[in-house]
Amino acid sequence: MTRSRDDVVAMLDALAAPLGPMTDHTARLAQQDRWVEEGGAALLEALIALLAAPPTQLTYASRDDWMTLLVEITGTLGARHPEVALPRLVPLLADASARGAVLDVLGTVGDARALPALTALVNDPSLPEPDLLHLAGALGEIGGADARALLARLHAAVRPEQHALRREIEIAEQMARRG
Amino acid sequence: MDAATPGNVGPVAARRASTLRDGELGAALHDAASHRKPGREAREREIEDEIADRVIRVVGIDKPDVPGAPGHTKVTPDVAVRILENLGKGEPPFKPELGKGGASWFVVEGNPYTGIEPAKNTPVEVEIAKSAKPVRFAEPELVKLLDEVRQETAGEAEAAFRKRFGLEPTTPLNSKLRKSLARFHDQLAESRMWDQVGQRVRASPDGVGEVVLGEGSRFSRSGAGKFAVVTDASKLRIKGGVEGLLRTMSEQGISAEAPVQQAAEAMARQAKWAGRVRGVFRYGGRILIVVGVAADVWKVYHARDKVKAVVESAGGWAGATAGAAAFAAWFVPADTAGPLAWAAHGVGTLVAGGIGYWAGSSTTRTIYELILEN
Numbered sequence: 001m002t003r004s005r006d007d008v009v010a011m012l013d014a015l016a017a018p019l020g021p022m023t024d025h026t027a028r029l030a031q032q033d034r035w036v037e038e039g040g041a042a043l044l045e046a047l048i049a050l051l052a053a054p055p056t057q058l059t060y061a062s063r064d065d066w067m068t069l070l071v072e073i074t075g076t077l078g079a080r081h082p083e084v085a086l087p088r089l090v091p092l093l094a095d096a097s098a099r100g101a102v103l104d105v106l107g108t109v110g111d112a113r114a115l116p117a118l119t120a121l122v123n124d125p126s127l128p129e130p131d132l133l134h135l136a137g138a139l140g141e142i143g144g145a146d147a148r149a150l151l152a153r154l155h156a157a158v159r160p161e162q163h164a165l166r167r168e169i170e171i172a173e174q175m176a177r178r179g
Numbered sequence: 180m181d182a183a184t185p186g187n188v189g190p191v192a193a194r195r196a197s198t199l200r201d202g203e204l205g206a207a208l209h210d211a212a213s214h215r216k217p218g219r220e221a222r223e224r225e226i227e228d229e230i231a232d233r234v235i236r237v238v239g240i241d242k243p244d245v246p247g248a249p250g251h252t253k254v255t256p257d258v259a260v261r262i263l264e265n266l267g268k269g270e271p272p273f274k275p276e277l278g279k280g281g282a283s284w285f286v287v288e289g290n291p292y293t294g295i296e297p298a299k300n301t302p303v304e305v306e307i308a309k310s311a312k313p314v315r316f317a318e319p320e321l322v323k324l325l326d327e328v329r330q331e332t333a334g335e336a337e338a339a340f341r342k343r344f345g346l347e348p349t350t351p352l353n354s355k356l357r358k359s360l361a362r363f364h365d366q367l368a369e370s371r372m373w374d375q376v377g378q379r380v381r382a383s384p385d386g387v388g389e390v391v392l393g394e395g396s397r398f399s400r401s402g403a404g405k406f407a408v409v410t411d412a413s414k415l416r417i418k419g420g421v422e423g424l425l426r427t428m429s430e431q432g433i434s435a436e437a438p439v440q441q442a443a444e445a446m447a448r449q450a451k452w453a454g455r456v457r458g459v460f461r462y463g464g465r466i467l468i469v470v471g472v473a474a475d476v477w478k479v480y481h482a483r484d485k486v487k488a489v490v491e492s493a494g495g496w497a498g499a500t501a502g503a504a505a506f507a508a509w510f511v512p513a514d515t516a517g518p519l520a521w522a523a524h525g526v527g528t529l530v531a532g533g534i535g536y537w538a539g540s541s542t543t544r545t546i547y548e549l550i551l552e553n
Contacts, residue, residue, distance in 0.1 A: 014295035016362075018369055018398050021284045021377075021390065021406060022252070023294035025370035029343075031296060060292060060401050068362050071355065104355045137353040171351045178350060 003039065003046040009055045011035060016069040017060030036073055041084045044077040048088045051105065052098045071101050075108025082111045090117045100134040107138035114138075115146050122150050133168045140172025148176045196226045224451060247306035247416065250285030250407050253299040256433045259424065260462040262303065263469060266421055267479020271412035272305075280377015282388075282410045289404025291392045301431050304418035307407050310387035314380050314408075317391045321398060324375060329368040336364035369398070377408060386411035421477045425458045425469060435461040442549050443468045443482070450551075454478060466549055482549040 015032050019025060036043070050070055058066055078085030086109070092102045106114045121127055121135050136154055139147040151173050158166045192210050199207055211222040254262070262272045275283040285305055286293060316324075340363045341348060344356075352360060380388035388408040392399040409415055417424050434440065440459040447456050447470065454472035461467075466482040 017295070017400070018292065019366055019373070020292045020294040020398065021279055021373040021408075022299075023296060023370075024279065025367050027296070028294075028366060028370075060295070062400075065362055065365075068358050072359050107353075107355065133354055137355050140353060168354055171353050174351045175353065178347075 003043055005046065005049065008043070008046045008050065010059075012050075012066055012069055012073075013058050013061050016062075016065040032073070036076060039077070041077075041081045044074065044081055044084055045088065047074040047077065048085065048092070048105075051089075051101050052092055052095055067101065071104045072108075075105045078105055078109040079111075082109055082113070085109050086111060086113055090114060093117055093121065096131075099131050103131070103134035103138045107134075107141035110142050112142055112144055112146065115142065115150070118142075118147075119150060122153055129162060129165055132165055136165070136169045136172040140175035143176040143178070148173065151176060199226075247308045247414070248287060248407070249304065249418065250287040250307050251302060251304045252283075252285045253293070254301050254303055255298045256301055256428070256431070257462050259301045259303065259428055259431075259433060260460040260467055262417065263421065263424060263428075263458070263460065263479065264462075264467055264481070266417065266424075267467070267469070267477070267481075271415060272417045273409075273412055273415050275381075275410045275412055275415075278377070280374040280408075281381050282377035282408045283412075283415065284377075285407045285409070287389070287405050287407045289392075290402035291390075291396075291404030291406060292399035292401045301433065302427060303424065304427075306416045306418050307387070307409060308414035308416075310385040310414070312385055314383045314385075314388035315391065316376055316388065318393055318396055318398075321372065321376070321390070325368055325372045328371045328375065329364065332368050332371055333364065336360070336367045339367065340364070377410065380408045381410040387414060421469065421479075422471075428458065428460070433460065435459045435466060439466060439549070446482075446549055446551075452478070452480075465552075468549075480551055482551050 015028065015035070019028055047070060051074065054063075054067065054070070061069075074085075078089070085105075089102050089106055089109070092098045095102075103118075106118070118135060118139060121131070127135070132154065136151060139151050139154075151169060155166075155169045155173070158169065192207065194207075196207065207226050211219055211226060265272050265274070273283045275281060278284060285307065287307070337360060338348075340346075340360045341350070343363075344359075346352070346356070376388070376390060380386065386409070390406040390408060392403055392405070394403045396403065419426070428434070435443075439461065440456070443459040443466065444456045447454075447468075452470055454470040454476075456468060457471040457477075458469040459466060460469075464483075468480040468482060470478040470480065472478060
């Protein structure tokens with residue numbers, strides 16, 4: 001079943017919005033989980049399309065909350081359907097405006113088949129620092145020897161003044177060791 | 180309540196039903212039913228109607244004594260039926276203690292954000308008794324309360340977040356996860372904040388409060404407005420009473436399926452209920468039947484719904500007959516406690532048994548057997 005973009009945008013808007021006095025937190029989470037459960041791979045495709053072209057107007061939620069939820073749900077569904085997710089996510093890494101969110105989703109998907117595409121980013125000296133933060137996070141969540149090696153390369157390239165990036169890489173290294 | 184008047188003397192069987200005391204009606208009905216005399220059926224009907232009228236006087240009043248401020252909310256169809264059920268029992272329509280923070284919440288002004296739950300699709304309009312001194316919460320009070328709650332719930336939120344995402348307590352959180360946690364914590368804290376608002380209103384002398392959200396409120400980006408927060412159930416009335424709610428439910432297409440409605444109407448005819456069946460609703464394995472007697476006078480019956488699939492040749496009406504027999508056994512003419520007890524024990528025991536209805540294919544039928552209960 002295909003999902004209309006407007007419907008998916010509206011539902012994310014509703015789920016990311018404040019609760020208001022008539023909704024309980026657990027009820028909101030249950031509503032979100034039902035939607036994700038019922039949506040399956042068709043919803044995943046619609047969500048990935050939104051990563052590349054998010055809406056400019058929202059009614060209820062802030063843009064930050066909306067994006068955070070989009071990344072969270074896309075990652076959850078992507079981990080369930082990696083065959084659907086990876087071929088659609090990896091090409092989006094070329095889109096600078098979507099790259100950070102796509103890296104976050106790839107981290108949650110946690111599939112090592114994304115590593116070749118991530119290696120290309122590690123090799124790219126022009127990658128901006130915000131993207132490096134997301135890249136480190138994704139590598140940490142994917143884990144494994146290859147991801148740890150890439151993190152070591154990122155770590156070695158950090159300049160002294162890049163404190164936040166260094167901290168993020170250290171966290172990613174810890175996560176990668178645990179995974 | 181007792182209908183005793185001067186001159187109520189002499190044999191019960193010889194007096195008009197309207198002159199009998201509550202405690203005498205049961206015996207009179209038993210007397211009428213146990214004699215095979217001409218006019219027996221009319222006498223039974225007269226007594227049954229009198230009993231029903233007295234019950235209605237107890238449970239059928241839903242007009243507000245004093246007009247209040249209008250408010251509205253949206254509820255699930257199931258809650259709408261339960262409101263009808265409460266009205267039918269002569270109880271206040273809402274149970275605030277079951278609401279957020281132990282309160283019922285209504286929009287009384289503007290268009291504040293109320294959340295988006297597709298299941299809450301039945302609008303209910305209410306009248307709220309005016310309060311001399313409602314507890315008031317505006318944006319500054321809410322933000323202060325939210326900050327307090329946010330601090331109090333930090334540990335709880337992180338623990339719940341880690342559990343939800345399968346993260347061990349010592350797993351470090353990267354920037355993405357910290358952002359997700361912040362959003363999760365925001366929503367948990369907001370939920371608790373509304374709980375606290377309700378609890379503070381509940382602790383106030385009037386049990387009524389108001390929440391005012393202005394333009395650009397962080398709790399209502401979509402519009403400004405005001406909520407009434409009511410913790411005292413006696414301060415709430417359904418606007419338009421049972422009729423208004425029935426109209427709304429009808430507009431929303433909320434009702435039991437057609438065979439069940441027809442079974443209820445057949446039951447009403449068989450049981451000679453005064454009035455017309457105005458609504459039949461299924462909820463929680465039970466059926467609620469609303470009967471309109473006159474303007475503003477309603478009876479609400481509850482029935483157990485026993486659905487049976489039977490082969491056509493098996494004589495499907497046996498189930499309904501058994502139901503009727505069971506009801507006959509419940510009938511206790513010596514119940515002398517009067518309308519309150521009759522209402523409590525089930526008006527249906529006085530007037531009806533079970534009834535069935537056929538539906539389905541030519542070989543397998545479904546019986547909807549409605550049996551009145553408390």
